[in-house]
Amino acid sequence: MLRFLRNRLNNNLDRGDLKMKVSQLLLPTLREAPAEAEIISHQLLLRAGFIRKSAAGVYTLLPLGLKVIKKIEAIVREEMNREGAQEIIMPIIQPSELWQESGRWNVYGPELFRLEDRHGRVFCLGPTHEEIITDLIRNEVQSYRQLPLLLYQIQNKYRDERRPRFGLIRGREFIMKDLYSFDRDEAGLEVSYQKMFNAYRRIFERCGLYFRPVEADSGAIGGSDTHEFMVLAETGEALLVFCSQNDCGYAANVERAASPVKKRVDFEEPGLLEEVATPGKRTVEEVTLFLNVEPQKLIKTLLYETEAGYVAALVRGDRIINQVKLQKALGVLRCDLADAEVVERLSGARVGFAGPVGLKDLRLVADLEVMEMANAVSGANKDDAHFINVNPGRDFNPDQVADLRQVQAGDPCPICGSDLEEARGIEVGQVFKLGYKYSKALGANYLDEKGASIPICMGSYGIGVTRTMAASVEQNHDQNGIIWPVSIAPYQALVVPINTREDEQFILAEKVYELLLNAGVEAVLDDRQERAGVKFKDADLIGYPLRLIIGKQAVESSNIEVFQRKNGQTITVPLEQIVSFVKDYCRQI
RNA sequence: CGGGAUGUGGCGCAGCUUGGCUAGCGCGCUUGCCUUGGGCGCAAGAGGCCGGGGGUUCAAAUCCCUCCAUCCCGACCA
Structure with a gap:
């Protein structure tokens, strides 16, 4: 009995969350892109009704935009948890004292949003959370028995960018997953680093992105080894080089890429100055x-x-x-x-x-x-x-x-000497070996077996969640709109009755829609009193992976046309098989 | 922060050079008719502090000053 009730409850909850008709969705699509949008991901996310701008570099996520973000977050969570990480939430508002203590209050510069409370106490909006978490750990971790530790959060971040641009790619407010690792020593850090490196690979693969990890510079955060995960795209802000020799595998941000010098071959007699x-x-x-x-x-x-x-x-x-x-x-x-x-x-x-x-x-x-x-x-x-x-x-x-010069295409690879090639990338993630920078500055130590007090060895690992959404659009679109990978699509399938005035079509569409919902498919029904053309254009723009078309043919023959956004092909599936077809399609990709 | 540009209904734009009728056009929106397999057609509507402030003038969307916002290029950054 209890199980029955629980099942019913779950079903109702699921249905409540999933059930949606286009006529009721806040999904304001635009025929033309606002003039301010320069790059394709920005234009399409605006046009398809996923985001709206609030101020420069600050956006509202509309229902479908939020759905995509939640999909990405869910993938991130799964992969973090799989590595034994624990989720927490840290404050956005951070006291300046901690930043003074780490020495970054003066280093971070005007990029830090600073503010004062009514008593004149100074705070900042967190651009990253090393200070806060190190403060937590120095208070809560005393023994080697409590290590290693992996803690993460998915949280809004704030950076007062000199130049916010490209919509979600470079915002001043954005969602980031940041994880911090705490280990006894460098060997432990290496293990944590590899765990995260592998988790990141899985995350971006699952998000359907074409990406590359590259060696990078550690910048203001500090530390030694660091890799950036780059989604390859023409509009990427970062310039990368990678070795043309496939089995070599060298890849680096040009900021970092070393440039070996070819020794002078032909000797010249020095002339007179x-x-x-x-x-x-x-x-x-x-x-x-x-x-x-x-x-x-x-x-x-x-x-x-x-x-x-x-x-x-x-x-x-x-x-x-x-x-x-x-x-x-x-x-x-x-x-x-x-x-x-x-x-x-x-x-x-x-x-x-x-x-x-x-x-x-x-x-x-x-x-x-x-x-x-x-x-x-x-x-x-x-x-x-x-x-x-x-x-x-x-x-x-x-x-x-x-070594001061920037590496260019055609330069020799520092590993194998083959030619380097150039590409552009959008940085969606970065993993850092921080070492002892923050633990020493803030005094985060643990006691080892012999009772010696030793600083904790740290790492930090970020993923730009909102940026990942934009990067995906940048990589997955055509002239007609977005092509979401199934794994992060806002809905998996759209059911389109062609003529809403034909009762039979509408009833069949609702039936198919209900079948999908009951089978746990994330589906939406385009019940609007619009012509088919309007619905098709919107569907292409929004990028639903599958579109089930309920027209005359469907009513007469019980065969349903299924349009696949990814390859533009339409296939016909008998009504009895439609649920299993959709489920299989969503699983395989 | 330096250089450039732009602000006119929800979106895209015209009008500004050479000041003057009631500020226009396309899309979208509302209502009715019509149509219904790729943004359909007809008709009637609603919606503007022409970015804000100040000035010049009989008169300012239009000229001048100033502030603000937004975008682009550069310098910086995850």
Whole structure:
């Protein structure tokens, strides 16, 4: 009896949650995309009625948008729990004191939303939760017996982006899953890291995404090893390189990718350092054309402003400097190109004529490749003049030599030496080995078997949930709209009565709809008094994986047309088999 | 934060250069008729502080100043 009641209750609950007719859904589709939407995922999510903008980088999730988010969250939860992680929820509002303690209050900069309560106490809206969780752990974990520990939450995050853009891809408020691992030592961290790495693979696979993990830079969060999970897409903000040799497997964010230097092969006799007039020739292109030399013969000199003073950085003329590498090499937090006025004061010449020879009062850092150059051209630190036959070591000596240049397609792979290829990616997840940065700063220690107090070894692991939804659209769409993978589709199937005035069609449609609901399929019935064309257009736009069409044919023959959004094909399924067909379809994908 | 652009019914736009009728068009919305397998047709409607404030002028969507918002490019970031 009890079981019977419980079953009934469950059925009712399920039905209540699932049952929905399009006429009652808040599903405002648009024929035209709002002008502000630039990229396809933003346009389609707006047009299909999944999201609406509230402010720059801040969005409301409408019913269907929320359904997708919940699907993604459910997959994330399953895979986190499978690895033994425990879910918690931490506050969005965080006291500034903790951030002072970790040292990030001043480091994080204007990106941190800061606010004050009525008593003048200062808080921030959490962009990430290392401080809060480390504070929790230092209070609650004392013994090695309590480790390892994996804790996560799915929570709103806040970052006051300089430039929110691309809709959900770069918002100021977004949903993120963040997990933190706590281990006794690096060996334990390695295990946790691998667990998460594998879980992330499964999550993005289950979300139907084409992605790649790549080596990455650790940025402001700090730490050593880190990988980013990149959904490959033309509109991705990140530039990646990967090895063209399939079995090599090297892949990295260009911010991180190391660039091995090809040693100089042909030795050149050093010529005489000489100043030549280059009136008005400021850019690499102008100078090379004027002097009739190749760009790789030029030494490009860029002046940067850092919190530790001004720096001159040198790279070859045909190279791009990688600011992340530069920042790391210099060990500074801030690193911006100096403005024209500063350049003039420091180099004694207008912008475009700075060079390493005779540059004073500046820290000089050269790219590895620059040191291999011979008889190069550089600015003379004098208006309208360049030096020729500049030779590193003879004419100037940098204070530091480091890998500064940004890797490009065609460069050799640092592992196997094959050519590197470029691609763009949307970062949907990142795994970090934090090490002891936060546990030491905040004093999160445990006692080992011998009673020694040892800092906890930490890792942190993020997934941008809202971003994952957008990335999926970016990857799964056609001219007509979104093509959701079944695993994260807002509904699995749409039932469309073609002519709602034909009672028989409508009754059959309702019957099919009920059959699906009873079988646990997430279905929706388009009961609107609209022409078939309108319903089809909306259905394509919204991206339901399956569309069951109930028209004349269905009524007469009890055969139902099933349109598959993914491949655009329609097949006919007898009414008796329709439920099992839909269930099988949803399972197999 | 620097550079550029744009703000006119829910969405997409015109009008602004050269100030002047009642501010237009397409889509959407409401009502009626009609139609019903890919955004159907006809008719009648509703809906605007022309981003805000200030100025110039007899008169401002239109010219000037200022603020705000939004988008793009750059610099930064998960």
